[in-house]
Amino acid sequence: MTSFVITIDGPAASGKSSVSRELSKRLLCPWVSTGSFYRGLGYVAMQMKVDLKDERKLAELAVSDIWSVHLGVEKTHVYFRGQDVTTEVHQEQAGTVASQISQYPMVRKMLLEPQRRVQSHRGLIAEGRDCGSVVYPYADLKVYLTADSEHRARRRAEEQGMVVEEVQKAQKTRDHQDLSRQTAPLQIPPGAQVVDTSHLTLLEVVDYVEGLARSFL
Numbered sequence: 001m002t003s004f005v006i007t008i009d010g011p012a013a014s015g016k017s018s019v020s021r022e023l024s025k026r027l028l029c030p031w032v033s034t035g036s037f038y039r040g041l042g043y044v045a046m047q048m049k050v051d052l053k054d055e056r057k058l059a060e061l062a063v064s065d066i067w068s069v070h071l072g073v074e075k076t077h078v079y080f081r082g083q084d085v086t087t088e089v090h091q092e093q094a095g096t097v098a099s100q101i102s103q104y105p106m107v108r109k110m111l112l113e114p115q116r117r118v119q120s121h122r123g124l125i126a127e128g129r130d131c132g133s134v135v136y137p138y139a140d141l142k143v144y145l146t147a148d149s150e151h152r153a154r155r156r157a158e159e160q161g162m163v164v165e166e167v168q169k170a171q172k173t174r175d176h177q178d179l180s181r182q183t184a185p186l187q188i189p190p191g192a193q194v195v196d197t198s199h200l201t202l203l204e205v206v207d208y209v210e211g212l213a214r215s216f217l
Helices: 015-025 036-047 055-062 092-101 103-116 133-135 148-159 166-179 202-214
Strands: 004-007 031-033 067-070 075-079 125-127 141-146 191-197
Touching: 004 015, 004 133, 004 202, 015 031, 015 141, 015 202, 031 036, 036 055, 036 075, 036 092, 036 103, 055 103, 055 202, 092 166, 103 133, 125 133, 133 141, 141 202, 148 166, 191 202
Parallel strands: 004 125, 004 141, 031 125, 141 191
Antiparallel strands: 067 075
């Protein structure tokens, strides 16, 4: 099997990680959440008390060796000073901060190469918000998952044991930041297959995307 790249983009809680994880198992290739790079940077910045409005310092921190991102079977892991902080970086606050700092062109530029570097000769499934449009524009298959805000909020609330209304409010803020930023805003990549997951089960979505992937493998 030749190397291939599949990108899965979409807004928060649209099912990107779950679909990527299951597709990875079926196609026997690694997957990466590019959003983990921004979540990781945001978390580290908060721990280091770096001003989230200081683009230059954030860009410098982006390539610091005090934190790193590693591929895993179940999830993309983030390490800070040798400690696995993956659980912490996937909390709602870290997601909001990630959306905030991802607006900075210098930060995006610094994280682009590390994101591309994880590509494997066995192929790669990459999920995020600009995988098909910016990080891997040459992808063999581009998928854009979407869902209405209520379904997305309910999924995230169940995952983190939070109140749906609180999650929905945070997601509204984050969606606005992702859609309105000047640099690499959230968008449907050219040529992407759009899938609305609002009323589909995980199995149904994975089956559909796998079918698309098998067409070129």
